[in-house]
Amino acid sequence: MTLEDVAHIFGLPIDGEPVSGWTDSSSDFLQSQSIVIFGHEPVVSSSSKSYIKLGWVPRIRDAESLDTKESIKRYVRCQIFYLLCSTLFTDKSTAYVHAKYLPLLRDFEQIHTYSWGSACLAHLYRALSCASWFDTKEMDSSLNLLFVWA
Numbered sequence: 001m002t003l004e005d006v007a008h009i010f011g012l013p014i015d016g017e018p019v020s021g022w023t024d025s026s027s028d029f030l031q032s033q034s035i036v037i038f039g040h041e042p043v044v045s046s047s048s049k050s051y052i053k054l055g056w057v058p059r060i061r062d063a064e065s066l067d068t069k070e071s072i073k074r075y076v077r078c079q080i081f082y083l084l085c086s087t088l089f090t091d092k093s094t095a096y097v098h099a100k101y102l103p104l105l106r107d108f109e110q111i112h113t114y115s116w117g118s119a120c121l122a123h124l125y126r127a128l129s130c131a132s133w134f135d136t137k138e139m140d141s142s143l144n145l146l147f148v149w150a
Contacts, residue, residue, distance in 0.1 A: 001149050003118055009148050010088070012117035017110070019119035023100040025050040033102040037081075039074050051096035057082045077105045088120045092138060120145065 003014040023029070027049035034042040034052070040060050045051035061078035064071045085097035105111060124145055131139040 001121065001124070001146070003121060005149050006117040006121045006145065009145060010117065010120065012088075012120060013112070014115055014117035016113045016115040019104060019114050019116060021103055023103060025099070030099045030102070033099060033106070037074070037077050037102055037105050039070075045096045048096075050099050051093070052099060054082070054085060054095055054097050057085075057097075073108050077108070080111060081105055084116075087144065088116065089123050 006012055007014045027044065030044060030050055030052070031041055034040065038057075038060055043053040043056040045053065057078050061075055061082070064075040064078070066072055066075060081097075081101060084101050086094075089101070091098075104114060127139055128146075130136060
């Protein structure tokens with residue numbers, strides 16, 4: 001599978017800024033980022049304070065009034081975050097998502113400049129590599145991309 005395959009299948013950009021950066025795993029970071037990006041305090045995992053409950057995202061998205069430019073931006077950020085965590089960068093936990101993607105959504109005008117396709121492909125390759133270990137019992141990634149490609 002190549003970057004061009006990802007671009008054709010998902011329609012994601014493969015050129016642009018890398019999807020990377022430093023993230024803080026503290027609950028304070030998660031709270032502050034969520035308030036700035038979504039306008040609400042998140043529902044977090046009781047076992048790990050750096051994970052947001054995925055079901056919370058569509059609830060706050062659907063509660064947006066869409067009557068101001070900022071509320072429309074929050075709605076779109078929620079939708080993008082939900083797609084990132086439920087389709088492109090999934091893991092074994094389908095109920096919680098890591099807060100590491102939040103800083104990438106902070107600057108609304110920058111979101112489209114990231115190379116989401118290359119990050120998605122790298123995520124899949126890493127998951128396939130980990131799945132090949134002799135003691136692995138399940139895969140830590142969405143297989144939608146692989147199934148469509150095959």
